[in-house]
Amino acid sequence: xxxxxxxxxxxxxxxxxxxxxxxxxxxxxxxxxxxxxxxxxxxxxxxxxxxxxxxxxxxxxxxxxxxxxxxxxxxxxxxxxxxxxxxxxxxxxxxxxxxxxxxxxxxxxxxxxxxxxxxxxxxxxxxxxxxxxxxxxxxxxxxxxxxxxxxxxxxxxxxxxxxxxxxxxxxxxxxxxxxxxxxxxxxxxxxxxxxxxxxxxxxxxxxxxxxxxxxxxxxxxxxxxxxxxxxxxxxxxxxxxxxxxxxxxxxxxxxxxxxxxxxxxxxxxxxxxxxxxxxxxxxxxxxxxxxxxxxxxxxxxxxxxxxxxxxx
Amino acid sequence: xxxxxxxxxxxxxxxxxxxxxxxxxxxxxxxxxxxxxxxxxxxxxxxxxxxxxxxxxxxxxxxxxxxxxxxxxxxxxxxxxxxxxxxxxxxxxxxxxxxxxxxxxxxxxxxxxxxxxxxxxxxxxxxxxxxxxxxxxxxxxxxxxxxxxxxxxxxxxxxxxxxxxxxxxxxxxxxxxxxxxxxxxxxxxxxxxxxxxxxxxxxxxxxxxxxxxxxxxxxxxxxxxxxxxxxxxxxxxxxxxxx
Numbered sequence: 001x002x003x004x005x006x007x008x009x010x011x012x013x014x015x016x017x018x019x020x021x022x023x024x025x026x027x028x029x030x031x032x033x034x035x036x037x038x039x040x041x042x043x044x045x046x047x048x049x050x051x052x053x054x055x056x057x058x059x060x061x062x063x064x065x066x067x068x069x070x071x072x073x074x075x076x077x078x079x080x081x082x083x084x085x086x087x088x089x090x091x092x093x094x095x096x097x098x099x100x101x102x103x104x105x106x107x108x109x110x111x112x113x114x115x116x117x118x119x120x121x122x123x124x125x126x127x128x129x130x131x132x133x134x135x136x137x138x139x140x141x142x143x144x145x146x147x148x149x150x151x152x153x154x155x156x157x158x159x160x161x162x163x164x165x166x167x168x169x170x171x172x173x174x175x176x177x178x179x180x181x182x183x184x185x186x187x188x189x190x191x192x193x194x195x196x197x198x199x200x201x202x203x204x205x206x207x208x209x210x211x212x213x214x215x216x217x218x219x220x221x222x223x224x225x226x227x228x229x230x231x232x233x234x235x236x237x238x239x240x241x242x243x244x245x246x247x248x249x250x251x252x253x254x255x256x257x258x259x260x261x262x263x264x265x266x267x268x269x270x271x272x273x274x275x276x277x278x279x280x281x282x283x284x285x286x287x288x289x290x291x292x293x294x295x296x297x298x299x300x301x302x303x304x305x306x307x308x309x310x311x312x
Numbered sequence: 313x314x315x316x317x318x319x320x321x322x323x324x325x326x327x328x329x330x331x332x333x334x335x336x337x338x339x340x341x342x343x344x345x346x347x348x349x350x351x352x353x354x355x356x357x358x359x360x361x362x363x364x365x366x367x368x369x370x371x372x373x374x375x376x377x378x379x380x381x382x383x384x385x386x387x388x389x390x391x392x393x394x395x396x397x398x399x400x401x402x403x404x405x406x407x408x409x410x411x412x413x414x415x416x417x418x419x420x421x422x423x424x425x426x427x428x429x430x431x432x433x434x435x436x437x438x439x440x441x442x443x444x445x446x447x448x449x450x451x452x453x454x455x456x457x458x459x460x461x462x463x464x465x466x467x468x469x470x471x472x473x474x475x476x477x478x479x480x481x482x483x484x485x486x487x488x489x490x491x492x493x494x495x496x497x498x499x500x501x502x503x504x505x506x507x508x509x510x511x512x513x514x515x516x517x518x519x520x521x522x523x524x525x526x527x528x529x530x531x532x533x534x535x536x537x538x539x540x541x542x543x544x545x546x547x548x549x550x551x552x553x554x555x
Binding site: 001065066067068069071072074075076077078081082083084085088135138139140141142209210212214215216217218220222223224225226227228229230231232233234235236239240302303304305307308 | 329332351356357358359360361364365366367368369370371372378379381383392394395396397398399400401417418419420421422423425426427428429430431433434435437439440441497498499500501502503511513514
């Protein structure tokens with residue numbers, strides 16, 4: 001598939017926003033249990049604002065994917081059947097929950113209320129991870145995506161990046177929680193890395209179910225396309241091919257394998273809890289996530305490509 | 313239940329692209345249009361077509377077969393493109409099984425094209441909505457046309473009658489008979505989409521020649537031997553016959 005920047009930005013930005021919210025709520029729950037000193041309200045308010053900004057930026061990016069963005073409101077209609085429609089509904093609902101969560105903390109309306117709002121936000125956050133990932137995982141003939149590893153990795157990668165982002169925030173506003181967040185970010189990053197490696201290994205062993213023989217229904221081992229029906233390009237030759245060399249794709253894989261966990265882990269492990277260094281860790285990881293999402297989209301080999309092997 | 317569909321006979325398709333141009337001509341001006349083109353007379357021309365004809369070579373030289381392969385929406389009975397549409401713009405008509413796109417609802421998110429394993433949906437670069445074969449729904453029910461013209465434009469254009477149109481759920485229809493009797497098959501059965509359009513395979517054309525067909529034998533049963541013409545003085549038929 002051709003990776004679209006709108007999709008890459010949407011999935012990575014909302015993933016980081018969701019992870020950041022989960023980090024805020026996890027700290028609040030742990031603090032409420034008395035394990036950790038309660039951070040000041042600035043941690044939650046600034047965190048909620050940052051998460052909301054990431055979610056809004058992702059939502060904005062998604063509009064650039066549409067041919068007719070002015071009709072985007074229609075996309076909430078078919079939530080009974082379409083994961084995309086469900087995502088379109090859950091994303092604003094989750095943004096609303098994050099907004100209320102921030103407001104509750106800003107007004108200091110009480111721990112009880114904020115814990116309940118946070119619980120509702122967590123449910124919506126997890127639902128959004130599932131919806132976003134299932135948009136890809138539900139397409140059964142895109143075999144690279146059609147696996148439970150897809151929702152798992154969307155959840156783990158998003159949460160890991162959110163926790164990494166929460167560490168510089170905590171270093172500035174809640175120094176007591178910074179160390180714990182860094183450890184959690186490392187653990188989640190390691191899990192996400194394992195999940196992504198598992199997906200890479202699985203996809204390397206995939207055998208395409210469709211062949212030219214089933215595509216045109218001729219039972220013969222040797223079929224060669226001689227003409228695709230037109231000399232110029234078409235939607236089908238643009239949308240479903242990434243158009244890069246195999247070396248480029250492989251290079252992107254090495255880049256994201258280095259950046260999504262090893263690089264930020266090194267920075268986190270050796271940082272002295274200064275916000276700038278921790279922010280660098282997040283920047284590295286986010287750059288890795290952009291490459292990871294590019295590779296995720298480019299890696300999928302659509303069976304329709306069987307019909308577009310030769311111009312003439 | 314009715315399921316309208318095309319049955320495409322690969323045995324007689326000659327790859328002339330008449331169905332492609334006829335489809336484009338009718339649909340760019342019809343309810344599905346316009347199907348726009350970009351850079352038509354410049355470098356990298358591109359455009360929206362609802363039907364394409366591709367060519368494949370099967371086998372190894374010199375034992376090869378050239379297969380011309382027309383490809384358009386297969387109007388699947390279980391279309392994967394319909395449930396993924398977030399707006400409901402992509403739908404399958406219950407009354408005749410045609411899969412259509414409502415251009416007024418389509419947001420151009422391309423998700424339905426991702427969800428189609430056959431690559432038969434094309435996003436129009438100017439309208440920014442998804443286009444696809446409509447089975448000429450604006451033509452096949454048009455009562456102002458003569459009965460014989462109420463068929464998809466591609467079917468009417470085909471010079472070798474490689475494209476048949478009808479209801480595949482009606483066992484008495486011509487398309488059902490063609491599928492039944494000529495080994496009609498569906499594309500990519502592995503995905504469970506149950507395409508309504510079927511293809512008829514290449515068949516070896518054979519006919520037996522009997523020896524008596526090679527040598528002409530006049531009057532083989534000797535029953536109507538030529539009678540001699542009566543001489544001028546002899547009685548004609550009227551004189552010898554008693555009526």
